[in-house]
């Protein structure tokens with residue numbers, strides 16, 4: 280997936296270009312090139328008077344002796360040139376303000392300024408925004424890989440996501456959300472990969488908390504099939520990058536079919552999917568560089584839970600007492616996540632065994648079935664172990680035939696209403712000699728035994744339990760991949776932003 284970085288400035292831009300390319304590497308390239316133009320010799324166009332934007336002319340006589348301090352001051356203001364990139368991350372630390380171009384825009388850069396024309400050639404002004412990504416956000420800090428860093432950032436990005444949340448209100452989704460939410464009678468979720476799994480999880484919340492019929496579709500399937508549009512459906516596109524070609528095309532397809540009520544949940548400000556939808560929710564995961572999505576997934580889940588609660592409240596299905604309890608749970612989530620991250624040493628021990636296998640099954644039930652799917656996706660994409668996830672009740676309908684002593688079976692086993700059913704499914708695995716790796720809640724009463732390994736999560740987290748239960752699966756995939764020596768942050772043949780079909 281291509282990435283571009285360019286600069287025009289008075290300083291040497293080569294290091295900026297090389298660093299920018301290095302930062303874009305995460306998007307999945309196999310080749311790159313750099314071209315630099317330099318004109319150092321004294322020429323009329325370099326001589327004074329020096330013009331800026333045609334409005335200011337500077338004439339000076341002789342040598343500017345304080346040129347170093349002047350240069351330092353001007354560089355610290357950062358207005359030493361203009362840059363372009365296909366991803367703001369490439370320029371973090373070099374540029375402070377940025378402008379997102381619209382489809383078809385043509386931009387011309389000089390050292391002094393920029394001009395933009397729209398697809399018809401008319402000059403246009405586009406909004407100038409503050410660059411949020413900092414150098415720190417793209418640095419590794421004490422971590423070995425970005426994926427590890429991003430897993431451990433989850434308590435802080437979730438705290439950041441919920442910091443300002445004092446009540447569930449349509450305004451959180453944009454100025455017109457109240458009017459849209461008043462009209463809708465169902466939800467259609469469109470997404471790919473990990474974002475699709477967050478959509479599958481959200482379906483449980485939207486149907487149980489807000490009582491809104493919800494369907495979830497893989498974007499690349501929806502865009503090519505005949506569907507029956509309901510104008511009262513809220514079409515919800517979920518995407519970390521906001522640039523995934525299939526999700527964007529599916530959203531546009533829904534609009535062509537007559538869907539007016541659209542909402543995008545994305546992690547990148549100004550991204551194409553955000554711009555395409557009528558309503559927006561910007562998740563606050565910060566820059567996610569590891570190709571395997573982790574903190575973007577859990578911040579999506581927070582956003583989707585907030586959406587379900589907001590819709591429930593709007594529909595008179597959430598009383599003040601329950602709203603306060605839900606808000607309290609959201610605010611306590613970072614502490615609960617820290618408790619889960621502290622399980623890393625036990626998970627590393629499991630990863631050592633899993634790393635020697637070539638296949639794995641993942642099981643979950645109810646709202647934790649999408650979490651099992653996400654665990655299997657994480658494992659396969661970074662460790663290259665073949666992993667499949669099933670709703671545990673499906674075992675006996677086929678996959679049980681695969682269970683032998685050679686088959687590790689990773690199970691998400693929270694203490695919810697389906698626990699007893701799940702325990703019966705685990706017996707089916709044990710009876711065939713399958714090796715069980717179970718993430719249970721503290722009070723699940725599943726005890727370790729030969730062939731049955733148990734890690735206890737610190738607490739059962741009710742409706743928000745999926746957000747806690749996915750974290751040990753991320754850690755398991757991460758440490759298994761490390762044990763196998765794969766390129767964790769840049770798995771083979773995968774790209775961070777899939778901007779082509």
Ligand code: F6R
Pocket residue numbers: 471472473474475517518519520521522523526570571572573656657660775776777
């Ligand atoms: C897996 C992963 C991918 C993305 C998918 C959609 O770890 O990251 O499956 O979730 O390519 O990308 P976004 O969310 O950017 O639309």
